[in-house]
Amino acid sequence: MTVADAAPMPAGPGEPGFAEAVHVFNSLAVPEPAAATTARTVEQVRSAIHHAARRGLAVRVHSTGHGAAAARPVRGALLIRTALDGAVEIDPRARVARVPAGTRWESVVRAAEPHGLTAAHGSSGTVGVVGYALAGGLSPYGRMVGLAANTVRAVDLVTADGRHRRVDAESDPELFWALRGGGGGFGVVTAIEFDLFPATTVITGAAYWPGALADRLLAAWLDWARDAPVIATTSVRVMNLPDFPDVPRELAGRTTFAVDGVVHADDPVSARRCADDLLGPLRAIGAPLLDSWQPDRPSAVLLAHMDPADPLPILGDHLLLDDLDAGGAARFLDVLGEGSGSPLVGAGLRQLGGAYATPSAPGGALDRLAAAYSYAGSGLAADPDAAAALRAHCATVRTALAPWDTGRVVPSFVEDFEQPQGHLDAERAAAVERVRAGVDPDGLFRQDASPTTTRQEKVP
Incomplete structure (x- = not known):
């Protein structure tokens, strides 16, 4: 083992290296382990595991920390942040x-x-x-x-x-x-x-309309989505973007309805037809406030959803839903649309089906989703009052959508460990x-496992 491979001793709170190791994207859920270390080599990982085993500490693992809020509490454990050296x-x-x-x-x-x-x-x-x-x-x-x-x-x-x-x-x-x-x-x-x-070319982007048009836009999107070609995967979202300097003026401080996603365009004729079938009827309902849908390189897909690039205090909820009928669409907008009082910055539906439901070959423990849509909604928990309002409204949305809730989740979309999980x-x-x-066999990593079944369907 070289000097470069030698693992730094895990740090305790306040010691050098601790803050780097516990850094997460969701700043509402910064972990509080007994000790933490950042591992950059396999030998450093191995050394950290041995350190934990010798001291009777459970081992927890994360890298970017996007899912920190969905993880079990980390107190009393050794947290290993993986930032392994090497290139793609x-x-x-x-x-x-x-x-x-x-x-x-x-x-x-x-x-x-x-x-x-x-x-x-x-x-x-x-x-x-x-x-x-x-x-x-x-x-x-x-x-x-x-x-x-x-x-x-x-x-x-x-x-x-x-x-x-x-x-x-x-x-x-x-x-x-x-x-x-x-x-x-x-x-x-x-x-x-x-x-x-x-993938050499895609059609990707996002279009935003005034929130007052959401009922007609959502109905048109749901109608298109039920028979959409698998080359397209799209989302709709009700947005309540704050009036911040980096938010486009057309969208800041108001409720909007967004449609974003990607059409795989290596067959340009089929892709253009698909995009026109999606966007034409929506644009006919009303002129978008902003519209970035266009042919582009695959890297442009990373910009379409306008996800935040910097850590934020995020709190939200996630469900997998069966197909929404007119009643389901109305319930969705009742609790999330313009005039609902929703404190969620963004709440929407991701289109599933296609290879999500019927993969070309069996995969791992989770290899398919028996659902029509993934719902996710989140907001900024800037202070305790905002967090309480978000939790209350997440419960309201969950109740409203209960008739369409499959009882399953996608683990990487869960926002809060206290909310129902199970995939x-x-x-x-x-x-x-x-x-x-x-x-x-000794359960060193047992607390690092996420819940895999619903609360109503526990493993015997």
């Missing part, structure tokens, strides 16, 4: 990318683009690749390629016994199955490899737990 590696012939843990999606998209390739990335380039992909991963290309977890081809991780393993379908099929959507708690992932797919049925959750117990 693209194999254009095999259409495979390999990335070290801690890599963000923007780096992958920009590395793959010169080769005419892209990945099943999320809507934000600041999100970490590993946590997103292994927790399912809803991509703007998802109706065409399925969950990002299905694209993962190999996972490197250090397990509780200190072994650094390369896990794939041949070397350890059970662990490979559980890693892809099983909820974590198997070890510290140090790298993953995943499939890329061809696997009891049989799959029990199978995952058997794998987890086999790889970590």
